[in-house]
Amino acid sequence: MLITQKSGGMVIVSAGGGSKVSVTGVPSVATGGQGGLLDVVLDPDFATTPWIYFSYSEAGAGSGSNPAGTAVARAQLVGNALQNLTVIFRQSPKVTANNHFGARLAFRVDKTLFITLGERQTYDSANLTATRGALFAQDLSTTRGKVVRIQRDGSPATGNPGIGSGAAAGLLWSYGHRNPQGAAIHPTTGDLWVTEHGPQGGDELNRVTSGGNYGWPLVSYGCVYGASYSGSNNGACRIGGGTHAPGYSEPATYWGPTSIAPSSLMFYTGSGFPEWQGNALLGALGTDQGVWRVVLNGNAVASRELLSISGLAGERVRLVRQGPDGWLYLLTDSGKLIRVDRP
Incomplete structure (x- = not known):
């Protein structure tokens, strides 16, 4: 297993978890706030061409309080060393904020690469009040608050909707995102789905379509942090009224009034839990933390549940992945790697 660590380390862990080897050649990363070494995926042709792709928060030039942004690099993994490393994407523009990097990677069936990008949680009082944030996620000249789709060499992928301009020209797939930290390709439809950190009570699961606008910061089922979501208020604090349609894409589901803080996403295809096929x-990192299972009926959510998993009490689950053995593997913020199988 290939694992990234916030501090900037990358390690290869044996299947049984008994040994751990550090990978050399990883570039330096900006570790402030939510930054660090973030996602990693294998090339679709890894068996014959051993490239890996990884995202990280990249610092600007100089020293002191300098801007940072999400970057994606690729390199060949030879033994435990990265070779022929090239940065294939840099989020534009870099900013001094330390949050909402997004940075999840997912390869489409056609071998193009999706990159999710947060809006970086900055505010621009000239455009909006500080309680609602700036319009960067709606600005089609930047890659902040967007999903981009690129070729493996970093060039724009053909077939993108053509909605970007300037630094974002040719790259954009969708926009209006706040902080999408989970991304996965549906095994049947090939569609991209993402989980997204909303504001208080506004975490979302979205099917991401070409050219789709997901509303941030103009509309959300969440509220400004600290607002009274329930009681006599009954959600009246929802940004923009909550309902996205008809102007914006509705989430497949959302969590509220509490925030689960979704951290990753996968679709289960293994044989270990056949009753979960396609789920x-x-x-989840926040309230009701752990692992959530969502059952789909087509593109609609039929049901969802917080799974009861032994040993997860008090653990923030950063990553959920399916192993080749059909079992689940979880990474927690406390540094635990947990295998979930049947007793």
Whole structure:
């Protein structure tokens, strides 16, 4: 197993978890706030061409309080060393904020690469009040608050909707995202799905379509942090009124009034839990933390549940993945790697 660590380390862990080897050649990363070494995926042709792709928060030039942004690099993994490393994407523009990097990677069936990008949680009082944030996720000249789709060499993928301009020209797939930290390709339809950190009570699961606008920061089922979501208020604090349609894409489901803080996403296809075939599984860092299972009926959510998993009490689940053995593997913020199988 290939695992990234916030501090900037990358390690290869044996299947049984008994040994751990550090990978050399990883570039330096900006570790402030939510930054660090983030996602890693294998090339679709890894068996014959051993490239890996990884995202990280990249610092700007100089020292002190300098801007940072999400970057994606690829390199060949030879033994435990990265070779021929090239940065294939840099989020534009870099900013001094330390949050909402997004940075999840997912390869489409056609071998193009999706990158999810947060809006970086900055505010621009000239455009909006500080309680609602800036319009960067709606600005089609930047890659902040977007999903981009690129070729493996970093060039724009053909077939993108053509909605970007300037630094984002040719790259954008969708926009209006806040902080999408989970991404997965549906095994049957090939569609991209993402989990997204909303504001208080506004975490979402979305099917991401070409050219789709997911509303942030103009509309959300969440509220400004600290607002009274329930009681006599009954959700009246929802940003923009909550309902997305008809102007924006509705989430497939959302969590409220509490925030689960979704961290990752996968679709289960293994044989270990046949009753979960085709279900979405996502990690959660906040209230009701752990692993959530979402059952789909087509593109609609039929049901969802927080799974009861032994040993997860008090653990923030950062990543959920399916192993080749059909079992689940979880990474927690406390540094645990947990295998979930049947007793």
